[in-house]
Amino acid sequence: MQEYKRVILKLSGEALAKDGKYNDEIINEIALQVKELLNRKMEIGIVIGGGNYWRGRSNDQIDRTKADSIGMLATVMNCIYVSEVFRANGIMTNVLTPFEVGSMTKLFSKDRANKYFAKGMVVFFAGGTGHPYFSTDTGVALRAIEMEADAILLAKAIDGVYDADPKLHPEAKKYDSISISQVVEQKLGVIDMTASVMCMENHIPLLVFGLNEHQSILNALTGNFTGTVVTCD
Numbered sequence: 001m002q003e004y005k006r007v008i009l010k011l012s013g014e015a016l017a018k019d020g021k022y023n024d025e026i027i028n029e030i031a032l033q034v035k036e037l038l039n040r041k042m043e044i045g046i047v048i049g050g051g052n053y054w055r056g057r058s059n060d061q062i063d064r065t066k067a068d069s070i071g072m073l074a075t076v077m078n079c080i081y082v083s084e085v086f087r088a089n090g091i092m093t094n095v096l097t098p099f100e101v102g103s104m105t106k107l108f109s110k111d112r113a114n115k116y117f118a119k120g121m122v123v124f125f126a127g128g129t130g131h132p133y134f135s136t137d138t139g140v141a142l143r144a145i146e147m148e149a150d151a152i153l154l155a156k157a158i159d160g161v162y163d164a165d166p167k168l169h170p171e172a173k174k175y176d177s178i179s180i181s182q183v184v185e186q187k188l189g190v191i192d193m194t195a196s197v198m199c200m201e202n203h204i205p206l207l208v209f210g211l212n213e214h215q216s217i218l219n220a221l222t223g224n225f226t227g228t229v230v231t232c233d
Contacts, residue, residue: 002151004221006043006117008125008144009034009153010136013052013078015211026211027082031089033217034122038091042221043117045147046124047140048082050074068132075136076101079126092121098130110146117147137195145202152199152206153220154190159210160228161190179233180206190230199232206230 016027034044053074054067062070076097083093094116096108105126106112116123128139144152161183164172180200183190190208191199199206207220209227219225 004042004150006045006147006149007151007153007221008045008047008140008147008149009155009217010140011046011048011082011155011211012157013049013074015155015157016048016078016082017052022081024085027085028089030082030211030217031086031091033215034086035089035091036218037221038120038122040222044122045113045117045143045149046079046082046122047136047143048075048078048124048126049136050078053077065132068128068134072099072127072130075128075139076105076126079124080104083122083124086122092119093124094121095124095126097127099127101127113147134194135192137191138198141191141195141198141204144204145198149204152204153217154206154208155211155217156208157210157212159213159216159226161188161208161230163188175228177229177231179231181233183230199230203232205232 016023037044050071054070079095083095086093095105096113097105098108100107108125113123125139125143128134128136129142140152158166161175161178162172163186166172180196184193184196190206207225207227207229209216209220209225220227
């Protein structure tokens with residue numbers, strides 16, 4: 001079994017919400033799994049999307065740069081909220097952003113993040129890359145590369161990577177393992193093109209699994225993984 005020392009977990013904003021509100025049951029469950037990983041001396045960084053608040057690309061009336069700025073702020077709100085739920089579960093956390101957000105977050109630097117990891121904290125990387133035209137997929141790839149993570153964990157609504165959408169094609173085949181180059185060639189949409197190329201060039205593997213499966217995050221890192229490994233071949 002591959003041993004992981006430091007990983008970056010990517011969560012979707014929609015997965016943490018229910019009926020327009022945060023789903024604390026899911027967030028608390030995630031916190032308990034992360035706490036167990038911390039007890040095993042793993043270092044956990046987290047990136048959260050902002051789709052429960054904002055999907056700017058669907059609004060053609062707003063300038064793309066401004067729409068992406070709103071999206072970045074949505075990820076900050078999600079990270080602050082989830083960070084506080086983690087703290088309520090006895091986990092030390094810090095939220096880092098690539099731009100100033102008053103006293104609510106700390107400005108990102110690799111040295112600062114490493115200092116927090118060394119203290120056993122979960123580090124939330126909010127605000128994406130800090131620039132428009134980049135998705136949270138690109139943001140998680142960038143932070144994984146910068147922080148020299150062993151892998152990216154993609155917690156999704158489905159339990160892995162399929163050769164077609166399993167909701168539309170019940171006969172779709174699930175991959176136990178697939179290379180990032182095959183993902184790109186077959187346009188499987190695991191992560192966007194920019195993030196895919198970054199992971200491929202910097203040799204960052206991905207573990208793709210279903211967030212709603214029992215203890216899926218813990219299982220991904222403790223030998224009971226049933227999702228898809230996306231290799232960086």
